[in-house]
Amino acid sequence: MGKNKKNMSPDRLSRQIWKAVLKNWLWSVCVVLAVLALVFLSDNMSDNWIKVLKLVLLSLCVGNVIAVCNNLTDINSLLRKEHRITWCQICVLIAAGVWIIGAILIVNISTSQQLTIPLGIAGSVLAWIFQDKIKGAAAFIHYRRHNLLNIGDWIKVPADNVDGVVKKVTLTNVTLYNWDTTTSTIPINRLQAEHFINLQNMSDGKTYGRNMEVTFTLDAEKIRPVTEEELARFESGEHDIARFLQEEDIRPGVLNAELFRLYLYHWLLNDSHVSQLPRLFVHWTEHKDTGMALEVYAFLTDSNWSCFEWQKSRIIEHVMTSMNWFDLRLYQSPSAYNFENMMK
């Protein structure tokens, strides 16, 4: 990889290419030697040896191009030059194609009938062996064409338990730096076969928000109609509860759990960090042995991970605080400490 900053300058493509060629000087020397051998020794060689020499020369040229392209991919990955990465990988693909076509022309199948069948079989076997690579090339072009996978994107591949940031994309592989500081390399065709989730736009705050789903299990024993005294307190403006409720909601006989749900819903709607779209629910799920489960399903506008967790915690804390205002309590399984106290 080019270590010289000047050579990595994104504006100097020619310099980058020259540096990448020089880095593979051994390949280049071999190419020159093969050309010289072909020019000066071909008069004394049989046709078959010339064909072999031509194949070697072709392979060296293609290998050189691929090596240069891979070097450029490394440099452009560092520079996040997405288009150049794509073109480098397309050049690798074209070089491979050129090698196949060149080899067929050199061998000259039309006049070498005896090679047709073995070459056909060899081609089929190679296609079978490299089917993943071929699919990978198709997947690469698809993802790059539609801008679905870029350097720096945060992606998740649930099937492989991979969750991290894309560091490098090639024709065949995607390299990710995982959140647990490990590195994963997955074949690109696997992204197409198994589904993957790109969270980058969401993380950048370009979507409506980041999903927050939290369930609070309320102790069912505490659910009861609110008392006249409590109604009077709510109406008098205690804890600013009345601001988040409609007048008709604060009525005799209403359950404290219902008032709490309505309060929480309106409180979330008015919170400047909560997006009202695509959806915002505060709803009861089924009753469990442990109590009544109240789920908050919302989207927070702070989609950056740390900000999101901060705001999420703030909301959970408010839920825990406001629960007491309605004389509700979270369910907690009895612990050894509780039993110990009970026995005393």
Place this chain on the structure above:
Amino acid sequence: MKAAVLRERPFEFLRRKGSLEAYPEQTVANWYIARAYVLDFLKDVAFIPGMPGSLHVVVEGDSPLLLAVVRHLALYSHFLNFVEYDRFGNRVCSNRSVITVISSRDEAGIIAELEKDENLGNLLQVCRYSVFGKLYNEDSYLDLEIEVATEQGDAAAMKITEADVNAFVAARHADEIFSIDTRKALYAGHAYVLGGVIDNLPHEDIFGAGRYVQALDTFRYLLFNDTQDRTLVTPAWESNIVAVRNGISDIMCTDCFELREKAVVKQYPSGRRLSEKERRTVWEQNNFALSLSEHNRWVVEKLIMGFRPYVASESNKYDTLFSAEKRAFCNQLKKSPADPAHLDICSYWDLRRTDPDNLKYDSFLMLAIPLILGKVRQ
């Protein structure tokens, strides 16, 4: 293809809130004069995003004509350097335009005068303002501040006197002031309708300009084929106050196009002729600032035209309704002749939170400005 220049007199159709009573002739004349004067006054003012500073205008007097000028300054003083939230997510509301009114009335008297339908309407309910040093709505989200004082404090501020306005009127032909070229407003109406029908925009980047590319091409095609000499004022204006409000809203919106263009053009790289693609890129880069300023302009316009934001009980009620009921409730409040209320009278940040689908109207219209101005200048 060229469309004929249309000059119309739409302000004659303005009506007092809750009735079909027309304004006195002089009040209507003040609308035209104030509009023409303020557009001329602001023609060289341009603040680009990130630029420090703000407009400060001192209006020396509180006569009906000067209060009309204050109203139009409030309508048009929305610039691209206003910052509602900084990049750390903190609400800052910096670079507000400040309009100072020099008045000799008492506090109650000047507030009552400003709150009249023909002056600022409901603007003072939301806008940050101070009367003789007493500050109201300190945390307003609007990019505007009104100050009432007995004497001017800022020597560097731009000044407007009644004599200046009268001299401006005397120097111009009456037609130039008392009639309006409504072509831009008609095209903005097209863009608004098109914005209404594009309802499957990609959700990948809700502030991005890329999602409007196809719609802009369609709009360009519509503009190219538009040769009919239609008028903005239609017979429906005689009886339909909603049509009047919408038409006048389009005029006020498009009046700011040249001011916005000036701020964007200021950012064009100098020294060579830009391709259309390069020009479009600059507009796209300014899309957020343009949309934010347009939303603030729209909020000020709605408040001046008599709309108000939802009160808490209406918001709570709205939040508990769903689908068709929600829409019906919203329309009922919006179309109330006596006391119309609009859901989207809120900060741009809150709009992104409460009604993000409506971001498209501002963004799409702002990106269509060069197309509309290009068509008008043909």
